[in-house]
Amino acid sequence: MSLPPESREEAIARLTKSASDLETRTTPRISQEMAGHAAASQAWKIIADLLGGVFVGLALGWVFDYFTGASPVGLIGGVLLGFAVSVWMAWRTAQRLMAEANKFGEPTSVPFDDEDEGA
Known part of the structure; x- marks a missing residue:
C-alpha cells in the first residue's frame, strides 16, 4: 500500500x-538551579580575572625590581598595569555575558512584594 501523493x-x-x-x-532545558550555578561561575570568573591581573602584575613588578634594583618602581608599575589589564578583562567578560543574555530578550520583571521589606 503506497502513500497518497502530496x-x-x-x-x-x-x-x-x-x-x-x-x-x-x-x-536541552536549563533549570533555574543550573542557570543560577552558571551565573555564579561567571561571577567567580570575573573576580578571578580582577584578582589574577593584580597578582600577576605584582609578581612581574617584583621580578623587574629584583633584576634592575629600581625598588618601588617595578612594584608600583606592575600593580597599576595589572589592575588596568584585569579591569579590561573583567569588562570584556561582562560584555560577552551581556551579549549572550540579550539573545534571550528582555528579562521579565519580578513583581514587588511588600512582605520582603519587613515591618
Whole structure:
C-alpha cells in the first residue's frame, strides 16, 4: 500500500513541522538551579580575572625590581598595569555575558512584594 501523493507545499510543511518537533525534543532545558550555578561561575570568573591581573602584575613588578634594583618602581608599575589589564578583562567578560543574555530578550520583571521589606 503506497502513500497518497502530496503536493510539494504539503511535503515541505510536514517536514518543517517534523524538524521543529525534533528541535524542541533535543533542545536541552536549563533549570533555574543550573542557570543560577552558571551565573555564579561567571561571577567567580570575573573576580578571578580582577584578582589574577593584580597578582600577576605584582609578581612581574617584583621580578623587574629584583633584576634592575629600581625598588618601588617595578612594584608600583606592575600593580597599576595589572589592575588596568584585569579591569579590561573583567569588562570584556561582562560584555560577552551581556551579549549572550540579550539573545534571550528582555528579562521579565519580578513583581514587588511588600512582605520582603519587613515591618
